[in-house]
Amino acid sequence: MDKVSKEFIDDLTVQGMLHCAAVRSRIHRGTIREIVAPELPPNVMMIREADLPGGNCISMGNADVPLLAGSNVEHIGQAVALLCGPNEPEVHRLAELVEVQYDRGDPLTLTRDFKINQKLYSRQIAIGNTQTAFEKASQIVEGEYTYRPEGTIPVGAAGALAVVENDGIRVATPTRWLFHVRQSVAAATGLHQDRVRVMSTRVTRADTNCLWYPSLTAAQTAVAALVTGKPVRMIATAREKRLLLTKRTGCIITHKTALGRSGEVTAMEIQIVAESGAFGIFAAEYLDRLCLAASGSYAAKSLKLDAVYIATSTPPAETHGGAGFDGAFFSVEVHANRLAELCQEDPSVWRLKNLLPDRGLTVTRARAGPTPQRKLIDLVVELSDFRRKYSANEMLKKRGDRPNFIPGYLRGIGIATCFHGGSFMSDNRANSATVTVKLNSESELSILSSSAMVPEATVDILSNSAARILNIDSSQVHIEPADTAAVPDSGPAIFSRDVTVVHRLLTSCCQTIQKQRFRTPLPIEMSRNRSGGRGRRWDPEIFRGVPFSPLSWASCVVEIELDTVTFELSIRGVWIAIHPGSLLDEKRATSLVESELHAAFEACGGYNRFFEPVIRFSQRSGARPAALEGIATNVFAPAFVSAVSQATGFYFDSVPLSKTLILQYLET
Amino acid sequence: MTVSFLLNGKSVSLDVPPNKRLVDVLREDFHLEGARPGCYAGECGACTVFVNGELTHSCLVPVFAAQDTDIITYEGLADTQEMKYILAGFDAVHYHPCANCRQSRLLTAYALLTTHPVPERREIDAFFSGHRCGCSSMGELYTAIEQAVDMRRRSGRHGRR
Structure with a gap:
């Protein structure tokens, strides 16, 4: 347990350790009548809700998530009971044999006709008079x-x-939010947080952006250890990973747009129904991000937005990709491409005409600063030869005899643009962070931060920056392992916070140390913290102000080819231009964007991920680094779906796009 | 069930449940941890090993199917000159896939460069199509493979196509 930061959780073992398996719900929703266990061997113990020593819930993003389903099952795969025993395959086998008898309820799903008890949060925004604008609209x-x-x-x-130790409990788990795990374990075990020590095992970029799952699993494991009095390890099986860790937020967004005579947007009415599974973890946050991005970067004099966040009977979603932004930009950008087509304009030209002008009023009633979006659109248009390709595809589509020109293939090209923010809009606790730096008499620097090690790539960026400021070799910089007993709370390592928050605090610490190091005797210790709400020009209650500073921006063009025989979709090219403020490591940033684009293609239903995107960064010297994680996800899906729509001549309006769906459209 | 096979050139046999996955057998019974169980669904490629000379996802192979086969894991090739070129190529361009999939990527690169001494990108794509770990980009991988080829060429061990 002492050198866990470089180990994977499934490689960690402790003498006399028990293995834990969860008995999971096989239905989506219902009431538990009885749990009938098979005859258990004497060394196997079953833990039910009544056996829990502390509270039966952890708190995550304004939501209470139960450790074990009490009388009600809220989603498929929810833990109903825990089995602990010395033999891992045996406890998993026994967990499968436990019979849970239910009174089944109707599963809650994502639909516009949701039930009233599904509603968790709602937000309405009204700017100007949409009714008059729609009455005067030419289209x-x-x-x-x-x-x-x-x-x-x-x-x-x-x-x-x-x-379990004499003075408390020690937990190891791969997590991106170390101190939240500690809080959850404390809540579940009834121990004071000071008696809970949490260490993060190795977390890689390929791992999911885990927030709720590690906290819940750690709490369940800690409870099992406390009840059995022995070390307990719980590892997710492949089935559990597939069931519980692949869920992403979803939404249905309806756009109604009024256009003026020259195709300019005069009014927008937007209705949003969104979900992130059971319990509504971070529901308010996702909803606010959806509302912020739902009208895109477009200038509409009047706007009416009605958004509802609902609970569904699916496992909670993890914070993948844009966490709300991706769904919002998908809808508004696909819609924008459709508007451009109806106005018989090139979508890039239509965008340039309709983008919010500098000093224009945003949806949060803040004045927009000068944005690089026009420059980014021009750049991707030029790189991809968008205008020629778009016109050529349109011409071919109108002639209606394309298979004679390009036998067996249909081609299309799409464009999208977005902005992106790298912090939490409504959760001030998640926004706060502390970083501590120590320079010892040997000129060795220690960086103490709970999110510096996650993901691995950040380690180099932070070490190199610190070494450069202090003029020492990067080998003299050590990043302390993520351990609640040793490092301060730096908040969750998602949304590029490692770069936008931790790096900034670290830089500030190092600059102060550099000023003091030849005047003050070593060692010097320096801490910097950022309070979640202080100094922000953003009021989440009334949805006004500037929620993110700085913002990052991107524009993307996707060209696809559809095989008319196999209906295989392949990518002919992806061009993306990003303005991330400034970059700390261009190579790693390129790698991150490329892997995100590949993941976004898979999320859209694609499989062949081997395409080489053209990635360009437009930086501004002296600018602060802005969020990069998730930005490619925001723009890929709308550009891709618009490209498929152009290729086939049908308006596709959903993700994922399966071969079957495309075939169904083409057959009709 | 007693299963016997060649493991990294040595004949081994063990008594094991026949449906235990090969990746688990390699890790738990032989402590060869180069192959990692990622998805247990043949999707991520982190558990890649050679079975009878073919790159195989060992999470999809029940151990009874490994009877009388020749299995080579990353550990069996780690000290070969070929693997050293690949490692040097990866290091030279700072290509560092995550610890989950690193060794299986090295093994796949080995298979690629053994059969295609100067691979084209489509051949790299084909060999790495079984790796879906999103830790690193294909662009980085192309550069790393090209670097490994270059290093081998400079050492005079370049095989002609």
Whole structure:
């Protein structure tokens, strides 16, 4: 348990350790009548809700998530009971044999006709008078867009190991939010947080952006360790990973847009129904991100937005990709391409005409600063030869005899643009962070941060930056392992916070140390913290102000080819231009964007991920680094779906796009 | 069930449940941890090993199917000159896939360069199509493979196509 930061959780073992398997619900929703266990061997113990020593819930993003289903099952795969025993395959086998008898309820699903008890949060925004604008409009265009991306199974191991000690409990788990795990374990075990020590095992970029699952598993494992009095390890099986860790947020967004005579947007009415599974973890956050991005970067004098966040009977979603932004940009950008087509304009030209002008009023009633979006659109248009290709495809489509010109293939090209923010809009606790730096008498620097090691790539970026400021070799910089007993709380390592928050605090610490190091005797210790809400010009209650600073921006063009015989979709090219403020490591940033584009293609239903995107960064010297994680996800899906729509001549309005769906459209 | 096979050139046999996955047998019974169980569904490629000379996802192979086969894991090739070129190529361009899939990628690169001494990109794509770990980009991989080829060429061990 001492050198866990470089180990995978499934490689960690402790003498006398028990293995834990969860008995999971096989139905989506219902009431538990009885749990009938088979005859258990004497060394196997079953833990039910009544056996829990602390509270039966952890708190995550304003939601209460039960450790074990009490009387009600809220989603498929929810843990109903825990089995602990010395033999791992045996406990999993026995868990399968436990029979849970239910009174089945109707599963809650993502639909516009949701039930009233599904509603968790809602938000209404009204700017100007949409009714008058729609009455005066020369064209009104409506569209409904469904975004339910497919998640992939994370490669890394998931689970937790808990050991009860004299003075408390020690837990190891691969997590991106160390201190939340501690809080959850404390809540579940009834111990004071000071008696809970949490260490993160190795977390890689390929792992899911785990927030809720490690906290819940760690809490369940800790409870099992406390009840049995022995070390307990719980590792997610492949089935559990597929069931519980692939879920992504989904939404149905309806756009109704009023256009003026020259194709300019005069009013927008947007209705959003969104979900992130059971319990509504981070529901308010996702909803606010959806509302912020739902009207895109377009200038509409009047806007009416009605958004509802609902609970569904699926496992909670992890914070993948844009966490709300992706669904919003999918709908608004696909809709924008459709508007451009109806106005018989090139979508890039239509965008340039309709983008919010500098100093224009945003949806949060803040004045927009000068944005690089026009420059980014021009750049991807030029790189991809978008205008020529788009016109050529349109011409071929209108002639209606394309298979004679390009035998066996249909081609299409699509464009999308977005902005992106790298912090939490409504959760101030998740936004706060502390970083501590120590320079010892040997000029060796220690960086103490709970999210510096996640993901691995950040380690080099932070070490090199610190070494450069202090003029020492990067080998003299050590990043302390993520351990609640040793490092301060730096918040969750998602949304590029490692770069936008931790790096900034670290830089500030190092600059202060550099000023003091030749005047003050070593060692010097320096801490910097960022309070979640302080100094922000953003009020989540009334949805006004500037929620993110700085913002990052991107524009993307996707060209696809559809084989008319096999209906195989392949990517002919992806061009993406990003303005991330400034970059700390261009090579790693390129790698991150490329892997995100491949993942986004898979989320859209694609399989052949071997395409080489053209990635360009437009930086501004002296600018602060902005969020990069998730930005490619925001723009890929709308550009891709628009490209497929152009290729086939049908308006596709949903993700994922399966071969079957395309075939169905083409047959009609 | 007693299963016997060649493991990294040595004949081994063990008593094991016949449906235990090969990746688990390699890790738990032989402590060869180069192959990692990622998805247990043949999707991620982290568990890749050679079975009778073919790159195989060992999470999809029940151990009874490995009877009388020749299995080579990353550990069996780690000290070969070929693997050293690949490692050097990866290091030279700072290509560092995550610890989940690193060794299986090295093994796949080995298989690629053994059969295609100067691979084209479509051949790299074909060999790595079984790796779906999103830790690193294909662009980085192409550069790393090209670097490994270059290093081998400079050492005079370049095989002609």
